[in-house]
Amino acid sequence: xxxxxxxxxxxxxxxxxxxxxxxxxxxxxxxxxxxxxxxxxxxxxxxxxxxxxxxxxxxxxxxxxxxxxxxxxxxxxxxxxxxxxxxxxxxxxxxxxxxxxxxxxxxxxxxxxxxxxxxxxxxxxxxxxxxxxxxxxxxxxxxxxxxxxxxxxxxxxxxxxxxxxxxxxxxxxxxxxxxxxxx
Numbered sequence: 577x578x579x580x581x582x583x584x585x586x587x588x589x590x591x592x593x594x595x596x597x598x599x600x601x602x603x604x605x606x607x608x609x610x611x612x613x614x615x616x617x618x619x620x621x622x623x624x625x626x627x628x629x630x631x632x633x634x635x636x637x638x639x640x641x642x643x644x645x646x647x648x649x650x651x652x653x654x655x656x657x658x659x660x661x662x663x664x665x666x667x668x669x670x671x672x673x674x675x676x677x678x679x680x681x682x683x684x685x686x687x688x689x690x691x692x693x694x695x696x697x698x699x700x701x702x703x704x705x706x707x708x709x710x711x712x713x714x715x716x717x718x719x720x721x722x723x724x725x726x727x728x729x730x731x732x733x734x735x736x737x738x739x740x741x742x743x744x745x746x747x748x749x750x751x752x753x754x755x756x757x758x759x
Contacts, residue, residue: 614668616740624659653749661714671708678733684724
């Protein structure tokens with residue numbers, strides 16, 4: 577025991593960063609292990625019915641209740657009033673533990689009265705959620721300007737790491753009905 581302590585002290589004296597680098601490596605490894613198991617598990621996705629309880633503002637999103645999946649699909653027809661998105665559950669921490677994920681949405685550019693011209697998506701907005709609790713991330717077409725066709729991708733980050741993403745294709749239902757090429 578005394579030999580082991582003296583060897584550690586000698587190493588610490590000869591190599592000043594020895595003790596500190598060993599400790600910091602262990603801390604980094606533990607942090608990486610914790611991050612490895614944090615996940616957003618997608619339970620369902622598609623077109624939803626919901627009752628909006630609060631409108632979106634520049635600082636926070638809208639709220640809804642009585643949410644029900646109408647159709648499981650990744651292809652979303654653009655149309656005023658349509659709700660679409662994902663139902664998910666955060667995993668990797670004990671149930672009930674709070675965590676902050678950063679959510680962003682990338683989409684083709686459009687003019688948004690709240691965010692300006694050629695807006696291409698929400699920046700990483702912090703969202704406080706609870707491990708083991710079902711959550712929804714929904715979009716609603718409220719403005720004609722929001723009818724932009726193409727890929728819309730939701731990204732989830734935790735501690736700066738991408739932990740999940742999900743992509744939808746928004747299309748023009750009128751073009752499909754009239755056999756025109758989607759713009």
